[in-house]
Amino acid sequence: MALCGFSMLSLFSYLQFALLASFCFAADPFVSNELHVSYITVSPLGVPQQVIAVNGKFPGPPINVTTNNNLAVNVYNELDEDLLLTWSGIQMRRNSWQDGVLGTNCPIPPKWNWTYQFQVKDQIGSFFYFPSINFQRASGGFGPFIINNREIIPIPFAQPDGDIVIMIGDWYTQNHTALRTALDAGKSLGMPDGVLINGKGPFRYNTTLVPDGIEYETFNVDPGKTYRIRVHNVGISTTLNFRIQNHNLLLAETEGYYTIQSNYTQFDIHVGQSYSFLVTMDQNASSDYYVVASARFVNESLWQMVTGVAILHYSNSKGSAAGPLPPPPDDVYDKEASMNQARSVRQNTSASGARPNPQGSFHYGQINITDTYMLKVVPPETINGKTQATINGISFVKPETPFRLADQHNLRGIYKLDFPSKPMNRSPMTDISLINATYKGFIEIVLQNNDTIMQTFHIDGYSAFVVGYSYGNWSEDSRNSYNKWDAISRCTVQVYPEAWTAILISLDNPGVWNLRSENLDKWYLGQETYLRIVNPEENGKTEMAAPANVLYCGALKSLQPEQHQSSATSIFGAENLAGCLG
Structure with missing residues (x-):
């Protein structure tokens, strides 16, 4: 034909x-x-x-x-x-x-x-x-x-003069096959070899730490103009602090939601997270400026080499960037500095999003919670002789058959709908266990990180209201500290070591949706599950059928x-x- x-x-x-x-x-x-x-x-x-x-x-x-x-x-x-x-x-x-x-x-x-x-x-x-x-x-x-x-939907700030995308992330000189072989053998990946900015290594700001001949990224800008800078942490497991020498970062959006516009001199961006900043080129052009992404929550003297450095170049610049990098945050006397910064990211409830109505008109704080899931993570455990990562003691087995495809073909035994709603007092195990979530329910998920490292978690198919962070163990009294008015809605949220993060989700999107650690090593080792959300009165209008080209x-x-x-x-x-x- x-x-x-x-x-x-x-x-x-x-x-x-x-x-x-x-x-x-x-x-x-x-x-x-x-x-x-x-x-x-x-x-x-x-x-x-x-x-x-x-x-x-x-x-x-x-x-x-x-x-x-x-x-x-x-x-x-x-x-x-x-x-x-x-x-x-x-x-x-x-x-x-x-x-x-x-x-x-x-x-x-x-x-x-x-x-x-x-x-x-x-x-x-x-x-x-x-x-x-x-x-x-x-x-x-x-x-x-x-x-x-x-075009008919206004943005809540003046139209920027340009758009700049910056992809940052920790990086190893070994490729993914060697790294996953190490994980399969129960080994830790160890310290990364560096941080890349848009796929390039650091500017040679230090002749001892940075070898000669490395290609670095340059962002060309014009004086007096304001740019929307979209920053994504696409790395493996390292939180990075982002900053631009002598420039303020005006936070404007994160993962699809406009924020209260607040100025920062530096900002922690966790693995898998995305932010938009408005940056005005209001400095003189006596020299170029450093753009820095450096590792956080680590031994800074040991991790000095794990720093990404790019150059912000004014069109009328008179010289190269020189001198020390702008300093990273100092948490010695304020252990909650990063968490307080996270709490300051709030939703702009007077701004429209994708629709004409204000995106904050959804009064989530007045909705009754239908289910609560406490999802606890701990350091990797040994299960059947292999190192695995778990949630509530379950290390997720990589499925061979997609779940809704199995449903449509009436296959049994592909998965279980018995993921525990709280940590179980039992030995860790491997399984394909899904959360049996209720369509149009309003679910509370508490992410309890009893590991010693920073983690981020991601939910596919949804944005979640991030209503609370705190150190220690979550309890029902913790709800008294929730932000019930203007919590940011996002899909990727950090959980600090020995701390908890609480999110609320309105389950209005039917399907099977992945909930995972965004730390790539923990995800690979089994730290994930899925929410199966099916309309019991499904009539072909709430969930699409399998596409014609389904594999x-x-x-x-x-x-x-x-x-x-x-x-x-x-x-x-x-x-x-x-x-x-x-």
Whole structure:
């Protein structure tokens, strides 16, 4: 069969085409992207190493869309192992089939391509994409994902003069396969080899700590202008303190929600988190300025080399940056400084988000809690002779068959709906145990970190109201300290060592959604679960069916037809669709 002069298409690709064509004629615009994920060799810290590039770039190119766009992302897996991309913070309304984690998607095999199809419904803000399996994020594969306001929705600040994306993260000169081999052997990854800023190593601010010849990032700006700077921590496990020498950071947005605008001279950004700052170039141009991302909550003298340094270059600058870096926070006499900074991040309840109404009009503090889950994490434990990470004593086993796919095919024994709502007094175990969550419930989740390291947790498909932080063990009396008025809503939240964080979630998005440690090593070792949220009166309107191009694996592998790669540009491009269907 020929389609408008194109070569033969498999039935599989044709179904993709038909579905995407229907998207194209929906009320909201259709946008397509093509991402080729492959290996390249670069030397970000002066040592040649294999990294994961997207469209030949490290980090990958931005996906830039507008609220309510229908999006098709055709992902080509040019690696030598399975691949899944996930979209950190994108809520995938009613469509967990596109989430890109093992509980919702079969992996894309090597030399195959697969098209994600979803709508960025009622969202704005700064997010990023990354590979979710095989520890691949430790080698790259990440890139920014920006959702812009529709023109009819004002932003709560003057239109910036420019937009700058900064991706920061701890980095090892070993690739992801070597790092996961170490984890499989029960070893700690140890101190990272450095911090990258936009995939590049540090400016040589210190001739002892930084070798010569390392490529560094430069941000070119004009004096007097204000830029929206979107900062993402895409690292493995290290909290980074972000600062720009002599410049204030005016916080404006985090993970899709506008914040009360507060000025900071430095800001802690935990693994997996994203922030937007408004930065005005109000300094003189006698020299360039340092942009710094340095490790937090570590032995600073030992970790001096784990510092990322880029350059802010004014167009009329008269010299290079010189002298010592702006100092990191000093917590010696204020152990709660970082936590107090986190508490200061509050929602701008007078600003519109993706919709015309103020985003803070949801009075979450007046809603009755329907379920409480206390999720406790401890240092890694030995289970059946292997080092594992747990939540409530359960180390999650990587599923072979996606859960909703198993449901649709009436498979039994794929998972259990018995995840404990509190820590159990029993030996740790491995299992595939999900939270049986109630559709339209209002759930309280308390993240209790009894480990000695900082952790972050992420919930797919939702944003959660971050209502409380404190050191020690949570108790019911802790609710008296909750922020019930203007807590920020976000998808990735930090949990301080020997401390707790409380979040509230309105469960209005049916599907199966991943809840995980965003610390990549802990996630890899099993520190995750899923919320299964099913409308008991499902009639096809609250949750989307499996897409026409669904992949099959595990117990359903026999249903998967052979696939041949095809060009997303030739099949899905808007001009070709118009020519074929007009």
